[in-house]
Amino acid sequence: MTRARDILSAEPLQVHEIEVRVRYPECDPMGVAHHAVFPIWFEIGRTEMLRASGGNYRDLEAAGVFLAVVRLEVRYHSPARYDDVLRLVTELRSWGPVKVEHAYRLYRGDELLAEAGTTLACLDRDGRAGPLPTEMVPGMSRARAVDA
Amino acid sequence: MTRARDILSAEPLQVHEIEVRVRYPECDPMGVAHHAVFPIWFEIGRTEMLRASGGNYRDLEAAGVFLAVVRLEVRYHSPARYDDVLRLVTELRSWGPVKVEHAYRLYRGDELLAEAGTTLACLDRDGRAGPLPTEMVPGMSRARAVDA
Amino acid sequence: MTRARDILSAEPLQVHEIEVRVRYPECDPMGVAHHAVFPIWFEIGRTEMLRASGGNYRDLEAAGVFLAVVRLEVRYHSPARYDDVLRLVTELRSWGPVKVEHAYRLYRGDELLAEAGTTLACLDRDGRAGPLPTEMVPGMSRARAVDA
Amino acid sequence: MTRARDILSAEPLQVHEIEVRVRYPECDPMGVAHHAVFPIWFEIGRTEMLRASGGNYRDLEAAGVFLAVVRLEVRYHSPARYDDVLRLVTELRSWGPVKVEHAYRLYRGDELLAEAGTTLACLDRDGRAGPLPTEMVPGMSRARAVDA
Numbered sequence: 001m002t003r004a005r006d007i008l009s010a011e012p013l014q015v016h017e018i019e020v021r022v023r024y025p026e027c028d029p030m031g032v033a034h035h036a037v038f039p040i041w042f043e044i045g046r047t048e049m050l051r052a053s054g055g056n057y058r059d060l061e062a063a064g065v066f067l068a069v070v071r072l073e074v075r076y077h078s079p080a081r082y083d084d085v086l087r088l089v090t091e092l093r094s095w096g097p098v099k100v101e102h103a104y105r106l107y108r109g110d111e112l113l114a115e116a117g118t119t120l121a122c123l124d125r126d127g128r129a130g131p132l133p134t135e136m137v138p139g140m141s142r143a144r145a146v147d148a
Numbered sequence: 149m150t151r152a153r154d155i156l157s158a159e160p161l162q163v164h165e166i167e168v169r170v171r172y173p174e175c176d177p178m179g180v181a182h183h184a185v186f187p188i189w190f191e192i193g194r195t196e197m198l199r200a201s202g203g204n205y206r207d208l209e210a211a212g213v214f215l216a217v218v219r220l221e222v223r224y225h226s227p228a229r230y231d232d233v234l235r236l237v238t239e240l241r242s243w244g245p246v247k248v249e250h251a252y253r254l255y256r257g258d259e260l261l262a263e264a265g266t267t268l269a270c271l272d273r274d275g276r277a278g279p280l281p282t283e284m285v286p287g288m289s290r291a292r293a294v295d296a
Numbered sequence: 297m298t299r300a301r302d303i304l305s306a307e308p309l310q311v312h313e314i315e316v317r318v319r320y321p322e323c324d325p326m327g328v329a330h331h332a333v334f335p336i337w338f339e340i341g342r343t344e345m346l347r348a349s350g351g352n353y354r355d356l357e358a359a360g361v362f363l364a365v366v367r368l369e370v371r372y373h374s375p376a377r378y379d380d381v382l383r384l385v386t387e388l389r390s391w392g393p394v395k396v397e398h399a400y401r402l403y404r405g406d407e408l409l410a411e412a413g414t415t416l417a418c419l420d421r422d423g424r425a426g427p428l429p430t431e432m433v434p435g436m437s438r439a440r441a442v443d444a
Numbered sequence: 445m446t447r448a449r450d451i452l453s454a455e456p457l458q459v460h461e462i463e464v465r466v467r468y469p470e471c472d473p474m475g476v477a478h479h480a481v482f483p484i485w486f487e488i489g490r491t492e493m494l495r496a497s498g499g500n501y502r503d504l505e506a507a508g509v510f511l512a513v514v515r516l517e518v519r520y521h522s523p524a525r526y527d528d529v530l531r532l533v534t535e536l537r538s539w540g541p542v543k544v545e546h547a548y549r550l551y552r553g554d555e556l557l558a559e560a561g562t563t564l565a566c567l568d569r570d571g572r573a574g575p576l577p578t579e580m581v582p583g584m585s586r587a588r589a590v591d592a
Contacts, residue, residue: 183513
């Protein structure tokens with residue numbers, strides 16, 4: 001059976017890194033990426049981490065499994081500018097029967113621009129919380145295996 | 149039976165006006181509303197025209213009727229700036245069994261900022277073109293009645 | 297002189313309420329407002345609170361004063377659906393020489409959909425932290441006066 | 445001296461192709477990419493075409509040259525779905541002293557999803573139309589050279 005993991009553990013269960021280029025309409029009159037764009041990048045980060053593990057979020061939804069964000073926390077340290085190529089490090093921090101925790105660090109080169117965390121809840125088509133079908137989330141299954 | 153109308157007719161079938169305030173993240177590093185935001189405002193314009201007629205787009209979708217944009221044309225004359233309160237005039241120009249044409253003029257005060265046109269196709273849940281249920285679109289029904 | 301306020305104080309310095317209607321493109325394939333849209337609404341909430349106090353964020357930027365979000369925290373309790381008219385309560389929780397704290401509660405009717413908090417830093421044109429020109433932020437000035 | 449080119453010419457001056465993956469929040473309750481997202485992809489297409497030619501739009505803006513969209517036309521043939529990897533073909537169709545025309549075709553595999561055209565006007569910092577500094581737009585310079 002799956003069980004909750006300690007989000008404060010030093011070792012993430014899984015780490016994945018992507019690059020994302022800042023789009024023009026993502027930037028605001030300050031000339032920098034608007035703060036509401038960062039959660040979109042974080043979502044891409046966890047989606048690509050799932051894909052790299054052999055899973056696919058589109059298939060999850062087709063199977064009636066929805067991962068809804070129930071918590072979002074971001075610390076913005078330095079602005080991201082138009083056309084910057086950013087490096088996003090996504091970590092799977094913990095997962096349990098119905099919730100998944102990720103952490104994110106966004107860099108331009110070696111400069112840390114932002115840190116963030118999210119909690120996802122696993123929902124069915126009718127919005128009811130339910131168990132995560134771990135067989136569809138290979139990275140998590142392997143993380144569990146290692147941890148068991 | 150419904151029939152196609154002449155989009156070039158001088159008289160629109162229905163006219164509706166709304167105000168929309170330019171949001172901060174809708175503006176780009178030029179300090180003006182990004183051109184991809186205008187279609188979002190046009191969509192609000194036709195949605196509110198439908199509501200003012202006694203219809204409701206959410207109810208249409210709940211009934212399995214989807215209006216998909218198949219044509220979009222915009223001429224941008226002058227920029228819209230952050231926090232501007234704009235005046236959007238939406239016109240129903242023509243409607244037929246499966247297609248609806250709207251025209252739009254966007255103003256700041258008396259200054260014309262943009263002109264646009266859209267064609268919507270009526271689709272069912274599976275994306276197949278189908279007849280518009282005119283009983284759910286009161287403004288169009290009345291327009292037809294006047295025109296008949 | 298301005299001084300930092302206790303963010304945990306039960307009494308907010310200022311409270312303002314607006315309505316916001318959920319736009320179609322703000323909703324995702326789950327049929328509900330995407331989580332990255334909520335911060336855009338919160339920004340509108342604090343902008344309108346400033347306007348209601350006699351200030352104007354556009355004027356602040358024109359004067360070289362930029363308020364950048366450095367912290368964002370959101371708890372999502374229940375989804376917001378397309379075309380819902382939401383009620384957003386924005387509170388000014390604390391303000392000091394260079395930082396401002398707001399809290400937000402988003403409702404549909406009496407149902408609490410989300411709670412959030414932000415910290416803004418006051419920056420000059422070159423992105424350097426600087427003092428908030430309180431004479432341009434009437435609500436804050438009055439809040440201080442009451443508090444002094 | 446630069447001169448206007450015939451937009452109807454069969455041969456584009458320059459062609460560039462990119463891939464773009466459909467993001468989750470770009471999709472609406474119909475489960476497909478919202479029509480207002482397509483112009484954002486087209487902008488990325490022409491930006492990347494410029495980059496592939498050795499130019500850079502960020503540098504253009506830093507030099508006080510802004511390319512504003514004054515015309516947008518899109519025909520939507522078939523929906524793009526979440527997580528689809530699309531293929532965008534961008535063509536430079538014509539360019540003259542102050543205006544640039546592009547055409548776009550968006551595919552999923554071999555299926556044509558949309559066709560579009562834009563006209564850009566070259567503006568200075570104050571929004572006045574001005575000549576395009578062709579030395580900063582290598583692809584256009586080469587296109588002209590070939591064409592002369």
